[in-house]
Structures are given as C-alpha cells and as structure tokens.
Amino acid sequence: MYRVEKVLNHNALIGILDNTTQEYLIMGKGIGFGKHVSETIEVSEEHKVYSLKESTERGGKKELATSIDPVYLEIANEILDRAEAAFKTIDRDVMLPLADHIEFAVKRSKNNEQLRNPLTDDIRVLFHAEYKVAENAKGLLKERLDVELTDDEIGYIALHIHSSIMDQAVSSAMQMAEAVRECVTMVEKETGKKIDTTSLSYNRLLNHIRYMIARTMNGEVIKLDMNDYINASAANSFKMSQKICKELGKSLGKEIHQAEIGYLAMHIERVALDEMN
Numbered sequence: 001m002y003r004v005e006k007v008l009n010h011n012a013l014i015g016i017l018d019n020t021t022q023e024y025l026i027m028g029k030g031i032g033f034g035k036h037v038s039e040t041i042e043v044s045e046e047h048k049v050y051s052l053k054e055s056t057e058r059g060g061k062k063e064l065a066t067s068i069d070p071v072y073l074e075i076a077n078e079i080l081d082r083a084e085a086a087f088k089t090i091d092r093d094v095m096l097p098l099a100d101h102i103e104f105a106v107k108r109s110k111n112n113e114q115l116r117n118p119l120t121d122d123i124r125v126l127f128h129a130e131y132k133v134a135e136n137a138k139g140l141l142k143e144r145l146d147v148e149l150t151d152d153e154i155g156y157i158a159l160h161i162h163s164s165i166m167d168q169a170v171s172s173a174m175q176m177a178e179a180v181r182e183c184v185t186m187v188e189k190e191t192g193k194k195i196d197t198t199s200l201s202y203n204r205l206l207n208h209i210r211y212m213i214a215r216t217m218n219g220e221v222i223k224l225d226m227n228d229y230i231n232a233s234a235a236n237s238f239k240m241s242q243k244i245c246k247e248l249g250k251s252l253g254k255e256i257h258q259a260e261i262g263y264l265a266m267h268i269e270r271v272a273l274d275e276m277n
Contacts, residue, residue: 001017001018001042002016002017002024002043003015003018003038003039003041004037004039004040004041005037007036008032008065008073009032009074011027011028011029011030011070012025012027012031012032013026013031013035014062015041015043022051022052024052025052025065026047026048027074028044029046031047048077048080048081048095050092050093050095052065068096068100068103071145072100072103072106073095073099075140075141075144076099078140079134080092080094080164083164083165087165090161090164091167094160097170098157098160101157101160102137102141106141106145106147109147109148109153114150115156117152118181119177120152120155122184123155123159124158125206126180127158127159127161130159130161130162130165131154131155134154134160134161135154137149137154138154159174159177176213179213179251180209182248184205184206184209187244187268190243199271200274201273204267204270205271208267209267212256212260212263215257215260216249216252216255216256216260222263225262226259226262226263226266227258227261230265230266231262234268236272237265237269238262238265240265242261244264244268245261245264
C-alpha cells in the first residue's frame with residue numbers, strides 16, 4: 001500500500017510506501033485519476049514503480065520526476081515497456097534520464113534545432129535491436145505531440161536503451177561507438193576507400209570491433225592466435241590491423257592483445273575485397 005503524496009497526472013503520481021518515508025514514482029493507466037493527497041492506494045503488477053531515493057546527474061530523482069512534463073514520463077515508460085518485451089530483463093532506472101532526454105529532444109525539434117549525432121549509422125548497426133526499440137519513440141511522439149524526431153535523436157535514445165540492458169552508462173556506450181567509428185575511419189584511411197555502411201562486411205567489421213574493444217577493456221584474451229596464417233595470406237590487411245590496433249590502444253588507454261590483430265585483419269580483408277568488387 002502507498003500513500004499519495006503528489007498527483008502528477010491521470011497516469012502518474014508520487015507515493016510513499018506504508019510505514020516508511022521512502023518516495024516512489026508510480027505509473028500506470030488511471031493510477032492518478034481522482035486521487036487525492038494522503039489517500040491510500042494499492043499497486044498492481046500492471047503498474048510501474050520507480051524509487052526516488054537515489055540522485056541523478058541533474059540532482060535528486062524526486063526533483064527530476066516533478067520537473068519533467070508527465071507526458072514524457074509516460075512516453076519513456078512505454079518505450080521501456082517495449083524494451084522489456086524485446087529483451088526480457090532491463091534496468092528501468094534509466095526511465096527518468098530517458099524522459100529528460102526526450103523532453104529536451106522535443107524542445108529542440110520545436111525550436112528547429114538540430115542535435116547532430118555523427119555516430120548514428122554506427123549506433124544503428126552496433127546496437128541494432130536497441131535502435132529498433134528506440135524507433136517506437138517516433139510513433140509515440142507523432143501521435144501524442146505531433147512532433148517528429150530525427151534519426152540522430154533516435155540514436156541517443158537507443159544508447160539509453162542499451163544502458164538499460166547492459167548495466168552500462170550512456171557515456172560508456174557512446175565511448176564504445178566513438179571508438180568503433182575511429183577504428184572504421186582508420187580502416188577507410190588505410191584502404192583509401194569509403195566503406196559501404198549497408199554491406200554485410202561493414203556490419204561484421206563493426207560488430208567485431210565492438211567485441212574487440214569490450215574484450216580489451218575487460219582484460220579478456222582470445223585463445224586462438226591466427227596471426228601467422230593471416231599475415232601470410234593477407235599481408236597488407238595484417239599491416240593495417242597492426243597500425244590500427246596500436247592507435248586504438250592509445251585512444252582506449254589499454255594495450256590491445258596481439259592475438260586480436262589477425263582477427264581484425266581478416267575483417268579488413270573482407271571489407272577491402274568487397275570494395276574492389
């Protein structure tokens with residue numbers, strides 16, 4: 001049982017758990033309709049309950065929850081419902097930062113301000129499933145507010161969704177995407193060719209780099225070393241890979257294990273062959 005502290009709108013309120021002083025944001029269809037302060041309510045499995053105990057980068061969760069227009073809380077909550085359906089288990093603590101981001105995204109759209117995201121194409125490939133869920137925001141905002149978000153904004157929403165399923169800060173996911181983009185740029189520079197972002201080899205390259213970076217940051221090592229074989233069969237790609245791994249290691253502040261060179265070279269070779277065909 002919860003005691004109503006503040007009604008935000010028909011579908012959201014702040015309540016205090018019985019026999020405690022702990023505040024929660026409670027969301028669900030009609031949960032706030034006709035409710036009054038100090039009234040006691042029951043919460044069912046259909047409702048979503050968010051603790052307001054911790055703080056966020058923008059301050060206390062309660063202050064953030066009451067400063068955001070409730071419509072954005074509802075939209076963020078619905079997007080996370082879609083994410084939960086897709087990924088089964090998520091951390092819903094990203095709801096308030098997500099709602100906060102969506103509110104500012106809408107303000108930017110109404111003011112004809114463009115938030116450029118140079119990593120949108122990479123995010124779409126790296127976090128494909130998350131991006132598909134994030135695209136639900138387009139329909140929700142168009143239907144309720146007649147606002148259309150750009151793909152760049154959807155890319156940032158996808159990072160919030162990724163953080164909800166990987167227990168990883170949005171900034172860390174962004175760093176991953178930036179590192180991948182840096183690596184792809186180096187491949188393009190070394191090959192002298194622009195990589196087709198719709199190609200299968202590009203998709204494979206991005207995903208390989210993604211997991212290579214994750215292994216490097218986590219100190220994991222590939223057991224099978226293919227360096228001699230790849231160096232003999234694709235010497236140019238192997239040299240490119242050596243240079244790229246060295247530069248990328250400097251950017252990450254971590255030395256990339258030698259065994260990674262051959263595997264990256266194999267993907268570089270595939271991309272180079274695709275671009276020549």
